[in-house]
Amino acid sequence: MPEKKHVVVLSGAGVSAESGLKTFRDAGGLWEGHSIEDVATPEAFARNPQLVLEFYNQRRKQLYEVEPNAGHFALAALQNHFEVSIVTQNVDDLHERAGSGKVIHLHGELKKVRSSRYPELIRRLEGWELKLGDLCERGYQLRPHIVWFGEPVPAMVEAMEVCNRADIFIVAGTSLQVYPAAGLIHSIPDGIPMYYVDPSANDTARARGLHILQENSAAGLPRLMEELIHTYKTT
Ligand code: OAD
Numbered sequence: 150m151p152e153k154k155h156v157v158v159l160s161g162a163g164v165s166a167e168s169g170l171k172t173f174r175d176a177g178g179l180w181e182g183h184s185i186e187d188v189a190t191p192e193a194f195a196r197n198p199q200l201v202l203e204f205y206n207q208r209r210k211q212l213y214e215v216e217p218n219a220g221h222f223a224l225a226a227l228q229n230h231f232e233v234s235i236v237t238q239n240v241d242d243l244h245e246r247a248g249s250g251k252v253i254h255l256h257g258e259l260k261k262v263r264s265s266r267y268p269e270l271i272r273r274l275e276g277w278e279l280k281l282g283d284l285c286e287r288g289y290q291l292r293p294h295i296v297w298f299g300e301p302v303p304a305m306v307e308a309m310e311v312c313n314r315a316d317i318f319i320v321a322g323t324s325l326q327v328y329p330a331a332g333l334i335h336s337i338p339d340g341i342p343m344y345y346v347d348p349s350a351n352d353t354a355r356a357r358g359l360h361i362l363q364e365n366s367a368a369g370l371p372r373l374m375e376e377l378i379h380t381y382k383t384t
Contacts, residue, residue, distance in 0.1 A: 153232045154381060157315035158224055159333055160237040163322020163347055167218040167367040168243055174324050190298050202279050205293040209259045210277040212241050220366035221247035223374045230378050234311045238323060238330050240295055255304050255330050261294035305329055312336035321346040322366045346370055
């Protein structure tokens with residue numbers, strides 16, 4: 150049997166929008182109601198840990214109230230036909246809950262916390278609330294397991310390796326404004342098919358060689374999945 154083609158997906162907040170989670174930069178998005186400097190930097194956590202913990206507690210609480218949507222499920226179903234690797238900027242777990250097996254979280258995971266002193270001490274949080282005074286086993290305050298602005302992105306190395314091995318590349322629901330994640334497109338082998346599913350996808354993306362599906366991912370990803378299965382005639 151021929152080897153399965155490798156589909157790599159770079160996903161962003163738009164993929165979870167139809168599950169009810171806000172994106173960051175759309176009108177009414179998270180960065181409209183909160184400033185990055187107040188809630189998403191190490192300096193913010195040092196200055197006002199209560200505010201930062203509360204911001205992520207609310208995100209985490211909401212995550213327990215939402216479900217994956219048709220876009221997440223389409224990507225999971227793609228595994229029946231292709232090797233699929235998802236590189237996500239999302240900190241939710243909706244790809245996993247839809248059934249995707251290989252998910253790299255570039256910006257961390259909401260349901261995990263880690264020691265503010267020993268970054269290797271990472272664990273799952275029981276429930277949604279992380280409080281001041283919740284400590285790691287070595288006695289230091291726990292913080293959200295989130296990559297904040299100004300911090301390194303440890304999963305980039307693995308993400309670049311995965312992108313290097315792509316046969317087909319899909320970008321979905323991301324404004325491609327945040328680096329280094331947006332730069333992953335440069336790790337994709339030359340000449341492979343690339344698709345961009347996003348209602349705001351524009352001519353700049355087309356000029357970069359991406360086939361555009363200018364629509365929501367809950368509709369666009371199932372349609373693209375059918376197209377890929379048909380094009381590559383996998384069974
Ligand atoms: P953005 O908020 O920057 O972009 C969301 C994208 O989703 C936009 O391009 C929208 O057009 C698109 N979109 C909106 N609704 C959609 C839908 N139903 N289906 C598909 N697309 C839709 O979010 P990201 O690009 O994910 O990082 O942002 C990247 C990073 O910036 C985040 O991971 C976060 C943020 O600051 C950190 O917090 C470290």
